[in-house]
Amino acid sequence: MITCFDIGGTTIKAATATGPDTVTPVGRLPTPRDDFELFAASISGLVEQGGAPSGTPISISVTGVVDPETGVTTVANIPCIDGRNLAGDLGNSLGRPVLVANDADCFALAEAFAGAGRDHRVIFGAILGTGVGGGIVAGGRLFRGGGGLSGEWGHGTAVATQVSVPPFDMPHLSCGCGLVGCVDTVGGARGIEKLHRHLHGVDLPSTAITSAWENGDPGAAQTVDLHVELVSRPLALAVNIIGPDIIPVGGGLGNAHALIARLDAAVRQRILRKIDRPLVVPAQLTIDAGLIGAASLAFSEGIA
Structure with missing residues (x-):
């Protein structure tokens, strides 16, 4: 014990x-x-x-x-x-x-041993909570990178500035880590709220944005379209580098299952590996x- x-x-x-x-x-x-x-x-x-x-x-x-x-x-x-x-x-x-x-x-380990990653060899646990983070488990062991910073796909200048969603130009936002243009600035719950404010000048909690989107609100749909495009690109890059068999998503946005399904479809369109089953999935252990x-x-x- x-x-x-x-x-x-x-x-x-x-x-x-x-x-x-x-x-x-x-x-x-x-x-x-x-x-x-x-x-x-x-x-x-x-x-x-x-x-x-x-x-x-x-x-x-x-x-x-x-x-x-x-x-x-x-x-x-x-x-x-x-x-x-x-x-x-x-x-x-x-x-x-x-x-x-x-x-x-520890989130990645939990999903590997008792959640969505059970029976998978390589698990990339992605956090879309207040911010963006992650962890890697391979062969039943935690991968500990230099400085303890492996899996931190939320940082580094990775966010696109030209997007397919009106108004087509996306400014890089400052991140708490000291850089600009990090996925952390747009990817988590606070990030989708920033995107909604940028597009519509309205402050709404992330739960209200995703709920409005699921109920057919066009403004929320534009926000979700932009969020998915901005997040799926760096997440697809992480997939190509790490090669995970499954990506359980935790944090507040991990509870928005329809959003995670949209993100999964966008990521699978952008990666080298062709896979006909869900790759990005909601975490099972909340x-x-x-x-x-x-x-x-x-x-x-x-x-x-």
Whole structure:
């Protein structure tokens, strides 16, 4: 048995796991953001609450970036672990082996072991949430690229400026990463909202835009057409580079199944591989994916 954690900027969720897809929730606590000793004590308390035997492993899904070479985590919204070797520091504090991966990687692992990627060899988990991210699982193992940044298809100047949707010209928008023209600026939920504002001068939440589109609204249809064109091009490039067998889509837009079907059709038209089944699909795990991913991390890495 292991204890797995899904750690975000506001909440720590814990569960015990006896397999990569068998988790039992233990509880949750507010995330201590500024005090590492309190952070470690919160983790320890949840481990004890779950009844894990002494010395059994801990596996963590965390918001942010984890460098696989140094173990250093970059977690801007949890200052007490930002810049730390989280696995090493927690392991020393609690006397247990600790594995840590970022939340997009754990999402991909969860879908690989218990979701839409089950029985597939190469899985590219794509996040279309507040922003755009992703993770890669190949042969049952997480692919950890240099600096912990593999699968980050949301960044880099990749967004087209000439499109087939009126008004045909698309300005590059500034991204929080410091670049311009990133998929992250237009691809996620906030991105489709920016596109709708750009086209129509109206602020609507992404859920209202996709709902209006499904109900035949022409303005929302124009927004969706533009979104699909802008996102399908870089996603098709990612497919050609990575060669995934399946792309489960998580995040808020992953719940818009009609939109994901449109995106799938556009991507399959643009890739080298000819495939007559859905490639880009909604994620199957919308609840506790972080915990399942953390469990999958430990069992796939052989520490459980």
